[in-house]
């Protein structure tokens with residue numbers, strides 16, 4: 001199964017994390033497509049055209065007052081405006097933030113809730129990473145085996 005990795009980043013931390021995760025998924029035998037500036041029309045078109053399961057791994061940093069980081073602002077706006085039905089989509093979310101903010105991980109939480117509301121299937125529970133206290137690569141490495149198990153079960 002191909003994994004589309006959607007990246008919301010402003011200053012690059014989440015892009016770096018997404019690159020590491022893509023490498024680990026490739027080692028586990030999956031193909032990955034990294035979307036550093038996810039394009040709403042392209043991704044929806046690919047989803048509609050695909051005749052196999054589609055998986056989005058959304059790696060979302062919060063910025064502003066809990067807004068999506070720059071690279072996914074347009075995408076998020078369009079998703080909220082268009083509300084596409086996503087029954088054929090599987091997903092999970094890595095939410096990146098900093099617990100100094102009241103709006104900790106708000107964008108990642110919004111993405112998770114929105115995809116669920118649009119009828120996409122949540123594969124495993126969201127990972128939240130607190131950049132103030134946690135090592136992002138370490139946290140992701142602890143969580144990733146759960147995702148790989150889910151993907152392997154789906155394929156078998």
Ligand SMILES: Cc1cc2nc3c(=O)[nH]c(=O)nc-3n(C[C@H](O)[C@H](O)[C@H](O)COP(=O)(O)O)c2cc1C
Nearest residue numbers: 009010011012013014061063064066097098104105
């Ligand atoms: C101006 C600014 C606003 C931020 N706002 C939030 C926020 O509302 N909620 C949160 O959890 N983290 C917030 N953060 C923390 C970022 O999510 C964190 O620094 C993250 O590593 C940025 O990822 P990026 O480098 O991929 O953009 C903010 C950071 C900055 C610099």
